Amino acid sequence: MSTLLEVSGVSVTFDGFRAINNLSIAIGEPELRAVIGPNGAGKTTFMDIVTGKTKPDEGRVIWGERSVNLLKYSESQIAKMGIGRKFQKPTVFEDQSVRDNLAMALANKRGPFSVLVWRATDRDRARIEELAEEVGLSDRLDDSAGILSHGQKQWLEIGMLLAQDPRLLLVDEPAAGMTPAEREHTTDLLKRAARTRAVMVIEHDMEFIRRLECRVTVLHEGAVLAEGSLDHVTKNQQVIDVYLGR
Amino acid sequence: MLRLMPRIATLCACLIALILVVPLRASAQIETPLQDALQTVQPLVASPSRATVPDMLAALIVADAPGTVAFLRAWSDREVYERPEDGLFFFAREGADRALVLIDIDTGEEIGVTSSREVNQIRPNAGVRREVGAALVQFELMNPDPARRIAALESIARSPDAEQAEALEIALEAEQDSAIALRMQRLLDLLNARFATETATRVDAIEGLRGDISTEARRALNQILQTRSDFGETLPEGTNVARVRVPGDDMALIAAYAVLADAGLVPERPGRNAIRDVLRANVVDGTVGGIPVHQLDTDEARRAAYLALQEAGTVAPLVTTADMEAAVAQYVFYDAYLEADPAVTGAARDALDSTRTRISVWQFLGISIDALSLASIFFLAAIGLAITFGVMRVINMAHGEFIMMGAYTGYVVQTVIPNYTTSLVIALPLAFAVTFAAGVLMERLVIRHLYTRPLETLLATFGISIALQQLAKNIFGTQARPLTAPDWLAGAIQVNDIVSVASIRVAIFVMAIGFLLMLLYILNRTRLGLEVRAVTQNPGMAASMGINPDRINMLTFGLGSGIAGVAGVAIGLVAQVTSEMGANYIVQSFMTVVVGGVGSVFGTLAGATLIGFLQKGIEWFNPANTLAAQTFMVLFIILFIQFRPKGIVALKGRAAGD
Amino acid sequence: MPFDIPRNTAATKRSFLISNPSVLWFMGLLGLFTIGVTVLSEGFGLGLISTNLVKILGMTLCLCLIAIAMDVVWGYCGILSLGHFAFFGLGGYAIGMWLMYARTEINIRESLGRGTIPPTELEVSEAVAAQIFGVVGSSELPLIWSFAGSLPFQLAMVVLVPGLLALVFGWLAFRSRVTGVYLSILTQAMTLALSLYLFQNDTGLRGNNGLSGLQNIPGALHVPQAVISMWFFWASAFALGAGYLLFAWVVSGKFGSVIRAIRDNEARVRFLGYNVEGYKLFVFTITAIVSGIAGALYYPQAGIINPAEIAPIASIYLAVWVAIGGRGRLYGAVIGAAFVSLLSSWLTGGGAPNIDLGFYRIVWTDWWLVLLGLGFVAVTLFFPKGMGGLFDYLVRKKP
Incomplete structure (x- = not known):
């Protein structure tokens, strides 16, 4: 397991409020990692920084074997390097069919001209079917994404993430609003994905995290409070203080 | 001129006597009719000569009849007639059939018709007229009424004349009022600079004009520096040469040749x-x-044909460039001052140069004031938009039509109440009320339903804007309607010959400041302001805190529209009220809001100031073309947004995102 | 925002035309319309349709073409451009320069040729310049007219000028992530700047006089207008058909998928690895070019072009047409443009009877804009799908 992403000494200030404070965190490949923390701990801002949406005031974000400095790249370039992101709120393109949503995410050329002349090959179609199978949407391929249930939208989004074939998946609260059965399905999906790549899951729900059976990083006030197995961090006095209040 | 001196001195003594006597006489209320006074010197008036003028004037001055000055003016303009049978004098005007209608010189009444043969027109010669003219100027310059003296000075300033210098000099000595004395001194300098005979006097006078930025002083100096173009085989001796022109360098070769x-x-x-x-x-x-x-459809072929004709000797020879150069080389081309004395022109050039910096400073100041005035108009036009855009993220394309609505409200009020001051006092709050109501109505009927679709709000309000514009056209017609400022706002504040500012613009500036302060107060010091700010920053949270966003949106929209209405009255006073006036301001207003930064009063202020100064600044570089100025301004704004997409005063942080 | 949901796209394995039956319908109707007008025209048929009406119909086709371009950029890609009519005008100016120059040159050569000595090239171009620019008090040929005598050059300009302007402007705007209403305002500012620029007398395009006499085609000066109007009608119909095909193809595939995704959630598309700015720029530029071509076909039929045509209001009307017709579907744009512009010319051209209410007489020239404005508000509020949305009902009710 080699280090895939290394964030070191990163800080961000919004109008005097320090959202991220000298944060350092690293993830290897393959690895499944859960990130927890109370509201305002900086979890989403951390993802924004890694994916290029927010530029930090200081610090470094280093990617891959060739140690690329991600801060110099735009969102789309970072995505193309192999970082996929799932948002907290499911954001699929509700106007379009499940098939088109997946087709858009497929790891093909992204330039306007190649997209213009793109027509699905048999391999592409097979890949779409396979992904739909994986996330359990095989029979809904030609439905509009807008009419899917909440949980199905989450899966479609995970399916789109997998279609991108990223090396690092950033997943923001995948289980929010899901039924227990859907959660189980989601856990399986993530664990399977993490066999070949790095997956970082942000989640509030301890039960969900316990089932992921992975290393946990606790964020608090924009910095890492504790890191280790779930049992380890839940025994940490500081973590208990933060979560339960003093 | 010197020979005039003693006579004028006598005259002057008489005048001073007169000035001293007048108050006494005024209190005594005894007045000799002018006709009687004239009859005492009848022969001198009827057949004047240069020698008799002083006596005649002295007599008239002593008599001091009312209307003496007007009579003398008419007299020297050959408008006075003498009736030989009784020696009386009359004014006259032409009646029917070339007859003359005689007019009594004291009462101004018409007293009968006569033929031109029965009366003699009195025709003073040029010398007499000049002398009387000088005396008249003197008379006015020494008038006890300061207003009359100032008027006389202004008339001299309008048409300066060598003859007036002495009269001025005498009057200056007697002058008590220091302000008027100062003005006299300067006029004297102006006259001496141009007309004095002694070089030293002229140079002194020119020195006195150094640093004077008034138009008349600069005109006088420029007149001294007038040049003519000339040429000769050598530079002629004794010519005051301004500059030598080198053909082919600072003078076209062809032009030089054409001169020869x-x-x-x-x-x-x-x-x-x-x-x-x-x-x-x-x-x-x-x-x-x-x-x-x-x-023969090329220049070469035509030239060849011409040369062939030239060979045959039938036509005048072609002149080549070499020919021209050779011809021109034998002469010197130069500009010479019309004024022969180099000391005078040198001093004038120095004096003019010395004013240059001061003029630029004043011009800069003048442009800054213009820019400030423009900025306050932009601010007034845009601030309402900024409020609605900032608080509700709603683009109101009908904002310009609210401005128009306010202006028409002012117009209608003026047609009902003829007193401009009263009508303005009524129009301002009424315009606010009318557009406030219109704004609230529009918010309730249309905008409320489109809060989640900002682009469609833009379009829907545009639909309203088309409809309102056309409605205004249907009601008020297409021609521009006047909105007249009251008299006390009609004038201009004249700082000097370079800087002046219309009072109405000052009033608008004050009004803009007033609105700025009022808005700052409302937003920062009142409950409404607090709620508005809460809704601006986080509508969802504000709603959960018990603020009714519906009410806030309605009030904000009304407030924004109401201010547009008041701005409309203000703009109507400086521009014309037409159905399209709103459209003229809408894009500029958007620019102001966008450049300034959305959701901030100070942002709008900064945006308006930037755009106002920018537009005037560009106009300064290219004064002939306001269209070009506007074009460049819009281009600048497009580029500006590249570098500060959120405007000058940008909200930072996550609240500003998305 | 539920627009029509294409059930068949590039990700399925069906051919373009079969999966887009509306394209076939449209092409068929356009073909029938063209044949119908030809048969009824003065130039080539029964003479039931006046030359003037043929011109109006031809111009309407051009407006439909720019409307579908607007639909692609706004309805599909979500960029409410208030500048596409400026591109339309630029196309008109580019072709207008050639029409005016070439025609004037022919006339000048004819009149100078009658003299004893043939004119030199310089004399011809000076005379042409004096004739064209006398009206703005100049007799020199501005630099931008250097190649106005060359048809291929000016045809290239029809494409290049709007294309390059859109490319540069779009690059600047999209690069700095100006979106939504800001972008609309910015495009409006661009349009305003352009029209103000053209209004100036010294910018070489005859200021507010504009270019005129464009209906006379050099090389065909003796062909009657009845015939020329048909040529342009055919050209306009062809251009509309080709443009419709092109855009239908563009929006039907994965490209269409991506730009609709950009419209709905631009940030998400970025995280999928697409260079959103590149796509927007592509769409903005290609639609600008099509707008320029539409303008180049429109103004020879209108006969005159002046800067007022480019004023920001024109571009807003364009958005109005598309919104009334129905965004996000190409035939909607065509319906909107054709319906509103024809209705407008009928009502304001004095063709419509005024209505006497007894106490008030409704004069359409006065009330048409009020009606349009309020109607537009109503469409925005109650029928966001526009007139094209009616087809959904029809199609859905049938089976």
Whole structure:
């Protein structure tokens, strides 16, 4: 397991409020990692920084074997390097069919001209079917994404993430609003994905995290409070203080 | 001029006597009719000569009858007639059939018709007239009424004349009022600078004008510096040369040659058209100089044909560039001052140069004031938009029509109440009320339903804007309606000859400041302001805190529209009220809001100031073309947004995102 | 925002035309319309349709073409451009320069040629310049007219000028992530700047006089207008058909998928690895070019172009047409443009009877804009799908 992403000494200030404070965190490949923390701990801002949406005031974000400095790249370039992101709120393109949503995410050329002349090959179609199978949407391929249930939208989004074939998946609260059965399905999906790549899951729900059976990083006030197995961090006095209040 | 001196001195003594006497006489209320006074010196008035003028004037001044000055003016303009039978004097006007209608010089009544043969027109000669003219000026310059003296000075300033210098000098000595004395001194300098005979006097006078930025002083200096273009084989001795022109360098060779040709010193140079005309006149059997006509469609061919004709000796020779250079080289071309004395022109040039910096400073100040005035108009037009855009993220394309609505409200009020001050006082709150109501109505009926679709709000409000514009056209017609400012706002504050500012613009500036303060107060110091700010920053949270966003949106929209209405009255006072006036301001207003930064009063202020100064600044570089100024301004704004997409005063942080 | 949901796209394995039956319908109707007008025209048929009406119909086709371009950029890609009519005008100016120059040159050569000596090239171009620019008090040919005599050059300009302007402007705007209403305002500012620029007398395009006499085609000066109007009608119909095909193809594939995704959630598309700015720029530029071509076909039929045509209001009307017709579907744009512009010319051209209410007489020239404005508000509020949305009902009710 080699280090895939290394964030070191990163800080961000919004109008005097320090959202991220000298944060350092690293993830290897393959690895499944859960990130927890109370509201305002900086979890989403951390993802924004890694994916290029927010530029930090200081610090470094280093990617891959060739140690690329991600801060110099735009969102789309970072995505193309192999970082996929799932948002907290499911954001699929509700106007379009499940098939088109997946087709858009497929790891093909992204330039306007190649997209213009793109027509699905048999391999592409097979890949779409396979992904739909994986996330359990095989029979809904030609439905509009807008009419899917909440949980199905989450899966479609995970399916789109997998279609991108990223090396690092950033997943923001995948289980929010899901039924227990859907959660189980989601856990399986993530664990399977993490066999070949790095997956970082942000989640509030301890039960969900316990089932992921992975290393946990606790964020608090924009910095890492504790890191280790779930049992380890839940025994940490500081973590208990933060979560339960003093 | 010197010989006039003693006489004028006598006159002057008389005048001073008169000035002293007048108050006494005024209190005594005894007035001699002018006719009686004239009869005491009847022969001198009827057949004047230069020698008799002082006596006549002295007598008249002593008599001091009312209307003396007007009479003398008419008299020297040959408008006075004498009736030989009784020696009385009359004014006259032409009646029917070349008859004259006689007018009594005291009462101004018409007293009868006569033929021009029965009366004599009195025709003072030029010398007499000059003398009387000088005396009249003197008379006015020493008038006890300061207003009359100032008027006399202004009339001298309007048409300066060498003769007036002495009168001024005398009057200056007697002058008590220091302000008027100052003005006299300057006028004297102006006159001396141009007309004095002694070089030293002139140079002194010019020195006195150094640093004077008034138009009249600069005009006087420029008049001294007038030049004419001339040439000669050498630079002539004793000519006050302004500069030498080198042909081919700062004077076109062809132009220099043409000057020589005009003087008959060299043959005319046949130009392109002349060559063509010559060829046309020399067509023989379809050829010119052996070249077929149809081939003469290039300059080379025409030249060849012309040269062929020249060989044959039938036409004037071509003049080549070398010929021209050779001819021109024998002469010197120069500009010479009309004024022969180099000391005078040198001093004038120095004096003029010394004013240059001061003029630029004043001009800069003037432009800054213009820019400030423009900025306050932009601010007034845009601030309402900024409020609605900032708080509700709603683009109101009908904002310009609210401005128009306010202006028409002002117009309607003025047609009902003729007193401009009263009507303005009523129009301002009424315009606010009308547009406030219109804004609230629009918010309730249309905008409320489109909060989640900002682009469609833009379009829907645009639909309203088209409809309102056309409605205004249907009601008020297409011609511009006046919105007149009351008299006390009509004038201008004249700082000096370079800077002046219309009072109405000052009023608008004050109004803009007033609105700025009022808005700052409302937003920062009142409950409404607090709620508005809460809704601006986080509508969802505000709603959960018990603020009714619906009410806030309605009030904000009303407030924004109401301010547009008041701005409309203000703009109507400086521009014309038409159905399209709103459209003229809407894009600028958007620019102001966008450049300034959305959701901030200070942002709008900064945006308005930037755009106002920018527009005036660009106009300064290219004063002839306001269209170009606007074009460049819009381009600048497009580029500006590249570098500060959130405007000058940008909200930072996550609240500003998305 | 539920627009029509294409059930068949590039990700399925069906051919373009079969999966887009509306394209076939449209092409068929356009073909029938063209044949119908030809048969009824003065120039080539029964003479039931006046030359003037043919011109109006031809111009309407051009407006439909720019409307579908607007639909692609706004309805599909979500960029509410208030500048596409400026591109339309630029196309008109580019072709207008050639029409005006070439025609004037022919006339000048004819009149100068009658003299004893043939004119030189310089004399011709000076005379042409004096004739064209006398009206703005100049007799020199501005630099931008250097190649106005060359048809291929000016045809290239029809494409290049709007294309390059859109490319540069779009690059600047999209690069700095200006979106939504800001972008609309910015495009409006661009349009305003352009029209103000053209209004100036010294910018070489005859200021507010504009270019005129464009209906006379050099090389065909003796062909009657009845015939020329048909040529342009055919050209306009062809251009509309080709443009419709092109855009239908563009929006039907994965490209269409991506730009609709950009419209709905631009940030998400970025995280999928697409260079959103590149796509927007592509769409903005290609639609600008099509707008320029539409303008180049429109103004020879209108006969005159002046800067007022480019004023920001024109571009807003364009958005109005598309919104009334129905965004996000190409035939909607065509319906909107054709319906509103024809209705407008009928009502304001004095063709419509005024209505006497007894106490008030409704004069359509006065009330048409009020009606349009309020109607537009109503469409925005109650029928966001526009007139094209009616087809959904029809199609859905049938089976």
